[in-house]
Amino acid sequence: MRKKLLTATALTGLLMFAPGASADAPVSGALLAFQCAGCHGFNGHSVGPATPSLAGFPEEYFVETMMAYKEGTRHATIMDRVSWGYTREQFEAMAEFFAAQPYLPARQDFDAELAERGAAIHDQHCNSCHSEGGTFPEPDTAPIAGQWAPYLRDSFEDFLVHDRPQPRGMQRRLSALSADEIEALVQYYASQQDPAAYAH
Amino acid sequence: MANISRRKFIQMAGAGGLLAGFPYAASWGSQPKARVVIVGGGTGGAIAARYVKALDPSIDVTIVEANPRYTTCFMSNWVLAEMRDLDSLTHGYENVIARGINVIIDPATTIDTEGQKVLTQGGQSIPYDRVIVAPGIDFQWDAIEGYDAAAAEIVPHAWKAGPQTELLQNQIRAMDDGGVVAIVAPPNPFRCPPGPYERAALIAYYLRRHKPKSKIVIYDAKDAFSKQGLFQAGWARHYPGMIEWVGGFAGGKIERVDVAARTLYSEFDDFEADVLNIIPPQTAGRVAINSGLTDASGWCPVDFRDLQSTLARNVHVIGDAMVSSALPKSGYIAASTAKVAAVAVVDHLNGREPGTPAFFNTCYSLLTPQHSISVSGVYEAGTNAEGQPAILPVGNSVAVSPAGADDSFQAREARYAASWYDNLVDQGFG
Ligand SMILES: Cc1cc2nc3c(=O)[nH]c(=O)nc-3n(C[C@H](O)[C@H](O)[C@H](O)COP(=O)(O)OP(=O)(O)OC[C@H]3O[C@@H](n4cnc5c(N)ncnc54)[C@H](O)[C@@H]3O)c2cc1C
Numbered sequence: 001m002r003k004k005l006l007t008a009t010a011l012t013g014l015l016m017f018a019p020g021a022s023a024d025a026p027v028s029g030a031l032l033a034f035q036c037a038g039c040h041g042f043n044g045h046s047v048g049p050a051t052p053s054l055a056g057f058p059e060e061y062f063v064e065t066m067m068a069y070k071e072g073t074r075h076a077t078i079m080d081r082v083s084w085g086y087t088r089e090q091f092e093a094m095a096e097f098f099a100a101q102p103y104l105p106a107r108q109d110f111d112a113e114l115a116e117r118g119a120a121i122h123d124q125h126c127n128s129c130h131s132e133g134g135t136f137p138e139p140d141t142a143p144i145a146g147q148w149a150p151y152l153r154d155s156f157e158d159f160l161v162h163d164r165p166q167p168r169g170m171q172r173r174l175s176a177l178s179a180d181e182i183e184a185l186v187q188y189y190a191s192q193q194d195p196a197a198y199a200h
Numbered sequence: 201m202a203n204i205s206r207r208k209f210i211q212m213a214g215a216g217g218l219l220a221g222f223p224y225a226a227s228w229g230s231q232p233k234a235r236v237v238i239v240g241g242g243t244g245g246a247i248a249a250r251y252v253k254a255l256d257p258s259i260d261v262t263i264v265e266a267n268p269r270y271t272t273c274f275m276s277n278w279v280l281a282e283m284r285d286l287d288s289l290t291h292g293y294e295n296v297i298a299r300g301i302n303v304i305i306d307p308a309t310t311i312d313t314e315g316q317k318v319l320t321q322g323g324q325s326i327p328y329d330r331v332i333v334a335p336g337i338d339f340q341w342d343a344i345e346g347y348d349a350a351a352a353e354i355v356p357h358a359w360k361a362g363p364q365t366e367l368l369q370n371q372i373r374a375m376d377d378g379g380v381v382a383i384v385a386p387p388n389p390f391r392c393p394p395g396p397y398e399r400a401a402l403i404a405y406y407l408r409r410h411k412p413k414s415k416i417v418i419y420d421a422k423d424a425f426s427k428q429g430l431f432q433a434g435w436a437r438h439y440p441g442m443i444e445w446v447g448g449f450a451g452g453k454i455e456r457v458d459v460a461a462r463t464l465y466s467e468f469d470d471f472e473a474d475v476l477n478i479i480p481p482q483t484a485g486r487v488a489i490n491s492g493l494t495d496a497s498g499w500c501p502v503d504f505r506d507l508q509s510t511l512a513r514n515v516h517v518i519g520d521a522m523v524s525s526a527l528p529k530s531g532y533i534a535a536s537t538a539k540v541a542a543v544a545v546v547d548h549l550n551g552r553e554p555g556t557p558a559f560f561n562t563c564y565s566l567l568t569p570q571h572s573i574s575v576s577g578v579y580e581a582g583t584n585a586e587g588q589p590a591i592l593p594v595g596n597s598v599a600v601s602p603a604g605a606d607d608s609f610q611a612r613e614a615r616y617a618a619s620w621y622d623n624l625v626d627q628g629f630g
Contacts, residue, residue, distance in 0.1 A: 027558045034251070034539040035560035035578075038532050038624045039616070042250075047626045048619025050612075077601070077612050078562070078576055085560075085578025085597030154612060 029093030032086070036094070043101045049108065052142075052151045056103025056198070059095040060139045066091040068165065075162035103137065103198045105146030110190040118188025121181055125173040134189055135197050145192040152186050232260035234549045237318050237328035239308045239487060241265035241293065243272065244519030244534035245334035246628025249301045251542035252332075259549060262326060263296065264318055266307040270629070273392065274531045275621055276361035280369055281402035283569055289361060291629040308335075311491040313512035330545045333493060333500065333509075333517045334534070335485025336360075337391050340498070343481045344384070345456040355459045355476045358399075359391060371475045372403060377411035382464060382473035384454045385420040389499070389524035390482050392531075393426035394575070397445075398565040399477070401431070404439040405568055418445045419464060419471065420452040421481075426528075427565060427573055427600050434567035454478075484521035499523040504581035504591055506544035506554045507537055516541040525591040526579055528561055531624055536560045538628075557581050559591065564617035572613035573601045 033044070036054070040046050044055035054062070068074035069083035086094075122134060129138065134145035144152065158164035159174055166174070177185075236252050238245045241263040253261045271290045278284040293303045306322040311331060318326045339357065341348040347355070358368040372381060381403055385396040400416050407414045424447070425431070435443040446452035456465040457478060464471045483489065483498030493500045493509055500517040501510045504525070509515040518541045519534035527533045536559045544554035559579035564572045577598030584590035601613060 025556050027556045028543075031539065031543055031555065031558050034543075035536055035558055037539075037627055038535050038560075038562065039620050041623045042627050042630070046619065046623055047630060048622035050615040050619040051623065077605075077609055077616065078574055081576045081597060081599045082562075082578070084599070085594040150615065157608075 026093070027090065029090075029095075029097045032090055033094045033097040044098050045101070045104050046106070046148065049106070049148045049150045050154070052147055053104070053106065054098045055101035056137060057095070057098050057142050058137045058139045059092070059099045061137075061142055062095040062098055063088065063091045064140070066094075073165055075158045075164050102195075103143055103146065104195060105193045105198065106148045106190070107193060108149055108190050110149070110187045112191065114184045114187040115191035116188075117181075118184035118186070118191075121177070121185055122188055125177070126170075126185070129167070129170065132200070133192060133197070135192060136200055143198065145189045146198060147189060149186050149190040152189055153183075156182050156186075233258040234329040235260045235262070235327060236330050236332065236545055236549070237326055238263045238332045238334060239311060239318055240334040240336060240485065240519075240521075241296070241303065242270055242334060242336055242519070242534070243274075243531045243624070243628060244336075244538045245332065246270070246293075246296060247535045248332045248334060248518060248538035248542045249296065250299065250628055251539050252545055253299055253301055255542060255546040256550065257300070259546065260302070261300075262302040262304060263293070264304045264306065264308045264320060264326060265293070266305070268292070268305050271361040271365075272531065272621075272625060273359070273361045273395075274624070276358070276365045277395065277399045277402045278566065279365055280372065280399065281405040281566070281569070283402075286362065286365060291625060293629075295630055296628070308487050309490065310487065311493070311512075311515070313491060313493075313515055316514060328514070329549060330514050330516065332538075332541050332545065333488055333491075333515060333521060334519045334538070335487045336520045337482045337484065337529070338486045338489075340481040340483055344454055344478060346459060347457050347478050347480055351457070351459045352478075355457065355462070355478055357479055358477060359395075359479050359482075368475075368477055372406065375411065375414065375474050378413040379411065379415075379474035380472075381407075381414065381416045381475045381477065382471060383416065383418045384457075384464065384476070384478040384480075385418055385422065385425070386479050386481050387421040389529060390479070391520050391529045392563075393528050394431070394563060394565045396420075396479055397425055397427070397431045398567075400443050400445075401435060401439070401565075401567045404435070404442050407442065408439055414442070416443045417471070417473070418443070418452075419454050419466070420445060420447050421454070423448045427575055429603065430573045430600055431565070431567070433603065434571060434573065438568050438571065484517075488517065488521050493517060493521075495523070497524065504589055505557055506548075507541045507557075508544070516545060526593055527559060527591050528563070530561055530563050532561050532563060533559070535624060535627060562620065564613060564620055566614060566617065570607070570614055571610040572617045573610075574613055574617075575600045 039051045040054045046053040066083050069079040137143050159166050238249050249261050249263050269290050269292050306320040308318050310319050356364045356367040358364045451466050454464045484494050484500050488500050495501050500521050501523045502517050507516045518537035520529040540557040547554040562576040564574045566572050578594040579591050582592045
């Protein structure tokens with residue numbers, strides 16, 4: 001390849017420029033992660049309500065999620081196909097990049113009354129694993145508070161209809177809730193918009 | 201519309217913090233580390249600017265752009281379906297300027313690659329250490345006999361969004377029920393491979409509701425097209441009998457047009473229509489051609505590892521203007537290549553070897569407001585079977601939506617398409 005380039009250069013009479021990239025080195029996690037920004041936002045801060053933010057995701061959860069897409073165990077419209085293009089090592093490199101970005105809660109409208117109801121449901125059923133009102137980045141889950149509401153609704157549908165894997169304890173609690181109670185939870189997570197709440 | 205008067209420009213420069221250009225260095229208190237100039241502030245250019253600035257704030261970044269506002273082509277087909285208006289697809293440079301990026305609204309005439317400066321129509325000469333060239337496409341006028349820039353004012357291409365999109369929309373709105381809309385699709389390579397076929401679906405969406413006896417015929421220079429199976433299944437499901445595709449093998453290659461008579465001529469036949477939309481064959485943006493950055497194909501050859509031109513030094517080319525490869529000419533690839541070039545430029549200017557590049561494409565196409573299909577793929581730089589440098593798909597990652605997807609899946613994809621738009625644009629203009 002190098003030789004080819006030299007010949008071409010000699011033909012057009014141009015000078016050879018500085019040596020280019022070395023193709024064997026691993027791609028940087030940052031450049032890999034930049035390529036996701038068209039759907040997940042600059043540095044993982046999504047401004048589109050249907051696609052989730054990834055900034056501040058714990059590395060373990062990020063890598064396991066990408067592997068679940070790759071192995072076909074988690075329902076997806078597109079992330080399965082995306083995951084086929086990468087190795088576990090590359091997921092680990094991207095994970096490091098996203099984990100280093102500050103988590104910024106989405107700015108979105110919410111229903112305060114429903115949110116209050118949701119807070120009570122969360123405390124009773126969900127806070128044991130999604131602590132501090134769902135703002136804490138547990139190693140095995142992403143923060144769920146501050147995430148986009150339309151994405152959260154899709155996530156609940158994935159758990160309830162599309163067999164997205166979840167701990168037994170979550171499945172038991174979630175499947176006992178009514179549609180209204182789940183919507184109250186969505187409103188509660190959407191209502192937590194103070195960035196300070198996420199500084200752990 | 202493209203050019204603003206000198207006086208207006210200076211007013212804008214004063215008011216909006218736009219850089220008045222000359223003398224160049226006088227605007228800075230201290231000497232910048234290096235100057236990166238970006239020719240074309242569209243999808244690729246605006247994103248490249250943001251990443252260069254974010255990766256190394258001490259680099260001075262200047263965008264040279266022809267128009268004061270940018271209208272995205274992506275989603276302009278949604279306008280034809282009356283799902284969006286053009287205003288919602290139009291973006292100014294206020295946020296770009298607020299990030300400390302200089303924006304000069306003045307078309308570049310040539311890039312003097314020996315003297316390392318960008319020359320503009322307004323007479324400015326803007327020096328650079330590295331230039332990123334992102335002018336998008338231009339048209340091969342008269343490749344279809346009778347279709348030139350003047351003809352495009354009567355028969356729109358609508359392949360650069362804005363007034364051209366409006367012209368097409370107005371003609372479709374004025375058409376009688378039972379009329380025929382003919383779309384002429386170009387040969388490869390061209391901007392947005394699924395675009396003509398999404399356009400057919402979204403015009404059909406409008407016609408089905410307002411002029412249900414009408415028809416759409418696509419005359420194609422090609423024998424096959426992007427996401428073909430999904431498109432044809434979608435057309436048949438949502439618009440039965442309404443959309444006809446005439447491939448190259450079936451005589452779909454149009455050689456001549458009579459715009460006054462609204463008639464298309466292939467080698468053996470002629471076709472009349474009530475509304476014509478001709479998408480002509482394309483090349484890299486004119487400024488790239490004028491600057492000696494294109495080869496015989498009409499596109500800009502690059503070293504795929506860092507997107508440096510193979511024809512000039514310290515020049516990187518991104519987006520649609522890049523030579524044809526496995527990477528489609530899409531908005532997502534304009535963004536993807538912008539990031540590869542931005543990282544490489546910052547590495548070069550800091551005396552580092554650029555690392556291995558990584559490319560990514562996705563594109564959503566709508567069949568109805570509730571039914572979207574997507575293609576996605578991961579690519580790398582490598583060597584092909586003939587030992588030539590090439591872009592290669594990674595594994596089996598280049599794939600389209602499953603054919604058997606149910607309604608809820610398709611509706612989700614339509615919502616993801618809208619969020620894709622928000623995030624894609626925000627990277628450059630947010
Ligand atoms: C109908 C349609 C639908 C599409 N849909 C999709 C889609 O769904 N998904 C997708 O990924 N892609 C889509 N695309 C493709 C996408 O729009 C392009 O691939 C993308 O815009 C390319 O980006 P670019 O930066 O290379 O060029 P552009 O976005 O065209 O930007 C070029 C910029 O350079 C400026 N310029 C040109 N010449 C000069 C000069 N001499 N001096 C100064 N400035 C100059 C122009 O004014 C412009 O602002 C679609 C395209 C069309 C036409």
